[in-house]
Amino acid sequence: MTxxxxxxxxxxxxxxGLGISAANAxxxxxxxxxxPIVSIGFxxxxxxxxxxTASGLVQRFVDLGIxxxxxxxxxxxxxxxxxxxAILREDAEPLE
Incomplete structure (x- = not known):
């Protein structure tokens, strides 16, 4: 498994495990x-x-360390x- x-x-x-907000999560x-890089507005x-709702979701993801x-x-x-x-960076070829 990768x-x-x-x-x-x-x-x-x-x-x-987030309960009611699991679908949005x-x-x-x-x-x-x-x-992989987002803002609340996005x-x-x-x-x-x-x-x-977006702000709450993002904060929960921050709290979970995601x-x-x-x-x-x-x-x-x-x-x-x-x-x-970090996983993507591991497999990336350096730019020349």
């Missing part, structure tokens, strides 16, 4: 596979949820799916 598949299965199990997890738009906030600023924050990016 590292990406293991990561997906592990994180799916973690977000299923699974959608966010799927979104992160194509867009999540709001792509999932079709309110800004408050997402990491990039930088220190409070406005226009971005969050990265670092474990996913």
């Amino acid at each position: 590292a990406l598949v293991r990561l997906k299965e592990t994180n799916e199990g973690r977000v299923r 699974l959608q966010l997890l799927a979104l992160l596979e194509g867009h 999540v709001t738009k792509k999932l079709g949820v309110s800004r408050s 997402l990491v906030q990039r930088g220190e600023k409070q406005r226009y924050r971005t969050f990265a799916y670092e474990d996913y990016l």
Whole structure:
């Protein structure tokens, strides 16, 4: 089993435990596979949820260690799916 598949299965199990927001959480997890760096506004738009719902989901992912906030600023924050990016970096060829 590849590292990406293991990561997906592990994180799916973690977000299923979120209860009522599990459906949105699974959608966010799927979104992160194509867009591993997101903002609250991006999540709001792509999932079709309110800004408050998107913010809560992203915060839960941060609390679970799935997402990491990039930088220190409070406005226009971005969050990265670092474990996913780390796996991609391992297999990447250096640019010449």
